[in-house]
Amino acid sequence: AAVVNPRDSRINGLTTDAAGFAEQSYNYVIVGGGTAGLALAARLTEMTNVTVGVIEAGVLRVGDPKVDTPAFIGQALFDTDYDWNFQTVPQTHVSQRNIAINRGKMLGGSAGLNFMIWQRGSQRDYDSWSELGIGNGWNWDGLLPYLLKTETVTPSPSDVLGYSGRVGTNNNFEGRSGPLPIQYNNFYSPMETPYSEALQALGVPFNPDPDGGNSTNLFNSAACVDPNTGNRSYSAVNYFLANQARSNLVVLQGAQVTKINLTPGSPVVATGVEFVVDGTTYNVSATTEVVLSAGTIQTPQLLELSGIGNPTILEQYDIPVVIANSDVGENYQDHTHVVSQFQLNDPTLPTTNLLSTNATFQAEQDALYLDDHTGIYTYTASDLSFHPMQQFFSPIELASSISQLQSEISAANLSEWQSKQAQIQLADLEAGTVGQMELLFFAGDIGTAAQSGTEFVDILNFGSRHFSRGSVHIGSSDPLAAPLIDPNYFQYTIDKEVVVRGTQIARNVTQTAPLASFVKAPTNPSTNVTSEADFEQFVLENVGTEWHPVGTASLGPQGAGGVVDDNLIVYGTSNLRVVDASVIPLQIAAHIQATVYAIAEKAADIIKSGN
Numbered sequence: 226a227a228v229v230n231p232r233d234s235r236i237n238g239l240t241t242d243a244a245g246f247a248e249q250s251y252n253y254v255i256v257g258g259g260t261a262g263l264a265l266a267a268r269l270t271e272m273t274n275v276t277v278g279v280i281e282a283g284v285l286r287v288g289d290p291k292v293d294t295p296a297f298i299g300q301a302l303f304d305t306d307y308d309w310n311f312q313t314v315p316q317t318h319v320s321q322r323n324i325a326i327n328r329g330k331m332l333g334g335s336a337g338l339n340f341m342i343w344q345r346g347s348q349r350d351y352d353s354w355s356e357l358g359i360g361n362g363w364n365w366d367g368l369l370p371y372l373l374k375t376e377t378v379t380p381s382p383s384d385v386l387g388y389s390g391r392v393g394t395n396n397n398f399e400g401r402s403g404p405l406p407i408q409y410n411n412f413y414s415p416m417e418t419p420y421s422e423a424l425q426a427l428g429v430p431f432n433p434d435p436d437g438g439n440s441t442n443l444f445n446s447a448a449c450v451d452p453n454t455g456n457r458s459y460s461a462v463n464y465f466l467a468n469q470a471r472s473n474l475v476v477l478q479g480a481q482v483t484k485i486n487l488t489p490g491s492p493v494v495a496t497g498v499e500f501v502v503d504g505t506t507y508n509v510s511a512t513t514e515v516v517l518s519a520g521t522i523q524t525p526q527l528l529e530l531s532g533i534g535n536p537t538i539l540e541q542y543d544i545p546v547v548i549a550n551s552d553v554g555e556n557y558q559d560h561t562h563v564v565s566q567f568q569l570n571d572p573t574l575p576t577t578n579l580l581s582t583n584a585t586f587q588a589e590q591d592a593l594y595l596d597d598h599t600g601i602y603t604y605t606a607s608d609l610s611f612h613p614m615q616q617f618f619s620p621i622e623l624a625s626s627i628s629q630l631q632s633e634i635s636a637a638n639l640s641e642w643q644s645k646q647a648q649i650q651l652a653d654l655e656a657g658t659v660g661q662m663e664l665l666f667f668a669g670d671i672g673t674a675a676q677s678g679t680e681f682v683d684i685l686n687f688g689s690r691h692f693s694r695g696s697v698h699i700g701s702s703d704p705l706a707a708p709l710i711d712p713n714y715f716q717y718t719i720d721k722e723v724v725v726r727g728t729q730i731a732r733n734v735t736q737t738a739p740l741a742s743f744v745k746a747p748t749n750p751s752t753n754v755t756s757e758a759d760f761e762q763f764v765l766e767n768v769g770t771e772w773h774p775v776g777t778a779s780l781g782p783q784g785a786g787g788v789v790d791d792n793l794i795v796y797g798t799s800n801l802r803v804v805d806a807s808v809i810p811l812q813i814a815a816h817i818q819a820t821v822y823a824i825a826e827k828a829a830d831i832i833k834s835g836n
């Protein structure tokens with residue numbers, strides 16, 4: 226087998242020795258040891274005749290409860306030891322707010338920071354990629370084998386096909402032998418069945434088989450939590466640590482890549498990368514390929530810093546143009562989120578907050594977690610629902626929203642690529658086949674410190690297929706400066722309407738039996754927020770990202786929307802690839818991490834087949 230790094234300063238595949246790392250050359254240098262990057266590294270090192278070097282800015286956080294313990298979600302957010310903690314530029318259509326954009330900075334990337342919801346999009350979501358002219362199996366049939374390959378799902382215990390007693394889900398379409406352990410919750414708060422029953426009373430059907438190609442309506446979602454440990458499962462543990470003994474894999478942590486080294490020509494050849502540790506610059510060679518897995522924000526940033534992008538932008542920062550492609554950093558699409566908080570009548574009901582206010586409950590749950598790896602510490606939000614607009618907009622309201630959208634689209638003077646995307650989304654919206662809005666229930670309050678004697682739960686609502694398109698571009702030639710992130714939230718009025726209505730439905734569901742008897746009052750937005758205008762104001766003041774940005778180094782046609790071809794090779798190069806969420810051409814109506822892993826799995830097979 227190939228041997229990496231003869232200085233051998235690495236401990237089981239992980240090193241901080243930048244000079245030792247840079248002395249070597251690797252067949253594949255992967256930039257970013259995040260969700261996709263570590264999954265790809267693990268699959269490529271199955272080929273014993275190749276070497277892989279991964280460079281990650283963050284460090285290994287396995288063993289840290291803020292990352293490992295599901296109930297502690299949110300505790301690492303904004304802490305720059307774990308989070309890049311970016312912000313948007315002022316958002317024109319959201320009261321000029323600068324909105325936080327959290328991104329994981331650690332081995333495992335955003336999969337170490339995320340909320341562990343594990344699900345996939347509808348067949349429609351992926352098939353629309355093919356409709357955009359993208360070949361090579363970038364559709365449901367082509368991705369399903371990889372969605373299955375990444376996971377080992379422990380079936381939901383009851384396998385109940387409906388909401389009676391506790392929610393269950395059909396266990397079709399689940400992988401049984403992939404690296405990532407996936408489970409269904411073993412703790413459900415007493416409010417959750419009432420929540421799902423109230424939502425059904427509002428006309429939302431139960432979906433017993435959300436993984437089978439239709440992820441609309443209401444279902445019990447799985448989570449990337451390992452039933453054997455009760456901890457987060459993610460690429461750092463299950464792709465990297467599981468394979469760290471391989472002699473052909475080395476991960477350099479604590480190093481930030483600042484540039485891809487490119488040899489001009491036709492095509493341009495990537496020869497390695499430049500990176501910085503503690504102010505010292507190093508270069509490392511890649512003899513076969515450089516792969517960018519730095520995520521939707523930093524992959525386009527690195528392309529631009531290296532001279533691949535829109536010439537007007539590059540020239541502004543004196544960066545010589547190596548490949549002109551004005552689609553780099555464009556096509557930014559995201560989901561949005563709004564949290565609504567409700568106070569409960571009974572301050573002793575089990576929630577994640579009760580852990581810090583009730584010592585008896587905490588002791589009981591500590592024992593469950595330590596002894597059995599179960600209980601509320603392993604809890605994640607699992608009551609998910611994705612709604613076509615028809616569920617919550619009358620035909621007259623829908624017609625009016627669509628007509629406004631059409632006139633805004635006409636005025637926006639879209640490119641052919643953008644206009645094709647808008648037409649696909651509009652057709653899905655009219656057919657009611659894709660969820661435009663998502664709701665979920667969380668047994669606790671994520672945002673505020675728990676207080677004894679008061680208990681809260683959250684309902685989150687999301688815009689899941691926004692029409693708005695933004696961008697991310699460098700705002701400086703300094704590679705260590707954050708890029709300018711402009712999601713352009715609510716560019717189209719319909720995107721805001723969906724979120725405002727979602728916030729109203731979150732309120733409605735708490736006023737509907739059987740959930741209503743648990744809820745004392747809405748606390749944020751408070752009871753003062755009643756009219757449509759009040760809700761709109763609340764949304765403008767509070768809407769944030771759902772942390773699902775995609776599309777900024779998109780799969781797509783050359784010169785007409787695409788940055789990478791359908792083998793994920795950057796146009797104009799022979800051996801620079803992108804493997805992360807930035808290649809997703811059209812947002813899916815789902816939480817996206819399972820799809821990002823599937824992209825990495827598919828990329829590994831594409832690379833292996835050419836090796």
Ligand SMILES: Cc1cc2nc3c(=O)[nH]c(=O)nc-3n(C[C@H](O)[C@H](O)[C@H](O)COP(=O)(O)OP(=O)(O)OC[C@H]3O[C@@H](n4cnc5c(N)ncnc54)[C@H](O)[C@@H]3O)c2cc1C
Pocket residue numbers: 256257258259260261262280281282283327328329330331332333334335336338339340341342343344480481482483518519520521523527771772773774804805806807816817818819821
């Ligand atoms: C707070 C939060 C909650 C979320 N909740 C969910 C959820 O519940 N379910 C779900 O499905 N999805 C969720 N997501 C989304 C999902 O986690 C991400 O879409 C996915 O992890 C992105 O994977 P990626 O490989 O594209 O990027 P990342 O995993 O972010 O990986 C990029 C890696 O590159 C590194 N990097 C970047 N630039 C450089 C550089 N120049 N040099 C060296 N290293 C660099 C980063 O540090 C990072 O480790 C959430 C995301 C967040 C942030």
